[in-house]
Amino acid sequence: MKPDKISSSAWLIIGILIVYFSFKMGIGNVYRPGPGFLTFWSGLIFCFLSLLVFFRSERSLFCKEFESIGQIWYGKKWKKTIIVALAILIYALVFEHLGFIISTFFLMVFLLRAIDPVKWKLAILGAILVSFLSFIIFDIWLKVQLPHKFLEEILFLAKRIFF
Amino acid sequence: MELWNNIVLGFSVAITLENIWYCFIGVFIGTLIGVLPGIGPVATMSILLPTTFNIPPTSAIIMLAGIYYGAMYGGSTTSILVNIPGEAASVVTCLDGYQMARQGRAGPALGIAAFGSFIAGTLSIIGLMLCAPPLAKGALRFGPPEYFSLMVLGLTLLIYLASGSIPKALMMAIFGLFLGSVGMDGMSGAQRFTFGILELIDGIGLVPLVMGLFGISEIFINVEQLAKREIFKGKIHGLLPNKQDWKDSVGPIFRGSIMGFLLGILPGGGALISSFVSYAIEKRISKNPEKFGKGAIEGVAGPESANNSATGGAFIPLLTLGIPSNVVMAILLGAFLIYGVEPGPMMMKKSPDVFWGLVASMYIGNAMLLILNLPLIGLWIQILKVPYRILFPLIILFCLIGVYSLNNSVVEILIMLVFGVIGYLMKKFDYEPAPLVLAYVIGPMLENALRQSLVISNGSFAIFFVRPISAFGIFLALFLVLSPLLPWMRKRRFIIVEE
Numbered sequence: 001m002k003p004d005k006i007s008s009s010a011w012l013i014i015g016i017l018i019v020y021f022s023f024k025m026g027i028g029n030v031y032r033p034g035p036g037f038l039t040f041w042s043g044l045i046f047c048f049l050s051l052l053v054f055f056r057s058e059r060s061l062f063c064k065e066f067e068s069i070g071q072i073w074y075g076k077k078w079k080k081t082i083i084v085a086l087a088i089l090i091y092a093l094v095f096e097h098l099g100f101i102i103s104t105f106f107l108m109v110f111l112l113r114a115i116d117p118v119k120w121k122l123a124i125l126g127a128i129l130v131s132f133l134s135f136i137i138f139d140i141w142l143k144v145q146l147p148h149k150f151l152e153e154i155l156f157l158a159k160r161i162f163f
Numbered sequence: 164m165e166l167w168n169n170i171v172l173g174f175s176v177a178i179t180l181e182n183i184w185y186c187f188i189g190v191f192i193g194t195l196i197g198v199l200p201g202i203g204p205v206a207t208m209s210i211l212l213p214t215t216f217n218i219p220p221t222s223a224i225i226m227l228a229g230i231y232y233g234a235m236y237g238g239s240t241t242s243i244l245v246n247i248p249g250e251a252a253s254v255v256t257c258l259d260g261y262q263m264a265r266q267g268r269a270g271p272a273l274g275i276a277a278f279g280s281f282i283a284g285t286l287s288i289i290g291l292m293l294c295a296p297p298l299a300k301g302a303l304r305f306g307p308p309e310y311f312s313l314m315v316l317g318l319t320l321l322i323y324l325a326s327g328s329i330p331k332a333l334m335m336a337i338f339g340l341f342l343g344s345v346g347m348d349g350m351s352g353a354q355r356f357t358f359g360i361l362e363l364i365d366g367i368g369l370v371p372l373v374m375g376l377f378g379i380s381e382i383f384i385n386v387e388q389l390a391k392r393e394i395f396k397g398k399i400h401g402l403l404p405n406k407q408d409w410k411d412s413v414g415p416i417f418r419g420s421i422m423g424f425l426l427g428i429l430p431g432g433g434a435l436i437s438s439f440v441s442y443a444i445e446k447r448i449s450k451n452p453e454k455f456g457k458g459a460i461e462g463v464a465g466p467e468s469a470n471n472s473a474t475g476g477a478f479i480p481l482l483t484l485g486i487p488s489n490v491v492m493a494i495l496l497g498a499f500l501i502y503g504v505e506p507g508p509m510m511m512k513k514s515p516d517v518f519w520g521l522v523a524s525m526y527i528g529n530a531m532l533l534i535l536n537l538p539l540i541g542l543w544i545q546i547l548k549v550p551y552r553i554l555f556p557l558i559i560l561f562c563l564i565g566v567y568s569l570n571n572s573v574v575e576i577l578i579m580l581v582f583g584v585i586g587y588l589m590k591k592f593d594y595e596p597a598p599l600v601l602a603y604v605i606g607p608m609l610e611n612a613l614r615q616s617l618v619i620s621n622g623s624f625a626i627f628f629v630r631p632i633s634a635f636g637i638f639l640a641l642f643l644v645l646s647p648l649l650p651w652m653r654k655r656r657f658i659i660v661e662e
Binding site: 003021037 | 388
């Protein structure tokens with residue numbers, strides 16, 4: 001199946017949802033446009049354009065090189081993309097519970113080893129350096145509020161004692 | 164006399180120790196990310212935006228602007244030495260810059276890129292200073308219909324100049340309008356598309372959206388095709404171009420400067436298009452067009468001047484009308500609003516220190532960049548040697564910290580991740596993110612202008628056609644959107660895009 005057919009079908013569903021929810025919000029009229037006015041009409045145009053892309057996919061001047069969806073990922077290490085996305089997701093879910101330094105350490109080690117592996121020693125040392133340094137720069141120096149747990153509190157205490 | 168007083172005011176703001184420092188930080192980071200392929204000014208400005216909340220607005224804007232024009236300088240280094248553009252606007256520099264490096268002329272190539280950028284950057288700032296005040300005065304007479312039609316025209320131009328299909332680019336612009344409407348409606352107070360999620364009441368944040376679409380998605384694309392970079396190994400000597408080099412480059416530099424400035428003002432024009440147009444024109448008027456692509460210095464001088472000059476031009480619609488002409492300006496608009504400064508026709512009256520301070524800082528920043536780019540070339544080459552497998556975890560971490568620090572909320576990270584995936588799929592399926600982001604930013608303004616116009620005209624759309632400026636904008640936009648229906652126009656545009 002042509003990539004444009006798949007993408008335009010997905011956009012069509014999104015367009016229908018936009019139109020539906022805009023209608024529910026209230027379109028109003030041209031004298032008193034409601035909160036759903038612009039999104040409703042633009043949603044309708046969006047649906048029309050999705051259909052246009054769908055039916056024109058056979059003779060499009062652009063993106064001719066891909067005949068099927070499989071070709072887009074042919075020869076690409078797409079599993080690595082999924083791994084990175086999952087790593088970010090897990091990091092987002094745990095880092096308020098584990099604290100910034102520990103969660104960043106594990107994220108760095110994982111990314112340095114899982115995608116294009118560096119040596120274990122370099123990965124661990126690099127991860128320690130990056131997690132501590134980034135905490136010092138962003139949290140202590142630039143006053144960005146990052147999640148504090150045990151290690152972060154120790155660093156903060158050390159800052160108060162020594163500086 | 165008034166202009167002179169404003170320039171003095173600008174320099175009195177820009178030449179404070181604090182602002183010089185932030186200007187330096189901006190142009191340094193800009194050069195750095197320009198040198199490094201895989202991260203551009205859009206993602207960098209988004210990452211750094213939350214860290215600027217604790218510094219004065221003028222300093223923050225000076226720094227963010229420095230990142231933008233600094234990246235244009237840095238981008239040429241990678242193009243010339245590695246044959247990989249550090250910045251999209253430096254793509255065309257690869258053609259002759261890398262060939263010059265292979266012929267042992269990396270020094271003059273880097274030199275003329277830096278000098279051309281400096282001259283063009285300075286000329287464009289002069290253009291900005293001269294054009295902005297009268298334009299802002301004229302814009303004071305604009306009402307909602309004029310603003311609406313100008314914003315529609317801006318979006319349409321961006322869509323028309325998009326490298327892919329027009330229906331797809333138009334779809335992305337509409338999707339951007341939809342994303343911009345998420346949150347509380349400014350006129351009725353109703354919640355739109357929030358689905359009960361507390362974090363969405365204020366709308367989808369610009370930073371997670373941009374970081375996802377430009378930062379994270381770029382990483383997703385890069386990790387599935389990690390490639391080794393071949394870095395120029397020869398010794399770089401003679402950074403100063405010789406007499407013949409200057410003779411060959413003076414024309415392209417000045418032509419590139421003027422063209423870049425004019426194209427920079429146009430929405431969607433900007434640095435990328437101006438560099439391509441400059442290259443095409445230099446090749447067309449050259450006595451030896453066969454030299455192009457084989458190491459012609461004109462092929463470096465013209466485009467590099469054009470892309471730097473375009474940065475100055477791009478500030479004009481933002482500072483005088485409050486309408487961003489490209490994605491970087493859209494982020495700057497977001498930053499201005501966060502700092503409580505409203506860009507537009509009243510900016511020069513309400514915040515003259517910010518306006519003229521920013522303009523003056525660009526002079527200083529350009530001089531800093533000349534110093535940074537030539538003597539520190541060795542440092543940039545060393546940075547180029549950092550492998551991507553070490554670089555990308557750091558970029559991810561900076562994105563995560565930047566986006567979390569906005570509201571100290573994990574939801575922002577999840578929003579960024581969602582847009583990262585959307586951006587990745589958009590790139591795979593050939594949809595451009597630029598119209599989406601621009602429409603997202605100007606969406607709320609566009610909607611307000613439309614609704615206000617309809618209320619003023621008692622529901623009549625004729626209001627957009629009876630006012631001359633508004634009618635011009637709408638008709639031109641309609642022509643551009645409908646032009647692909649004409650077979651010869653469609654073919655012509657396809658040829659331009661392919662070239």
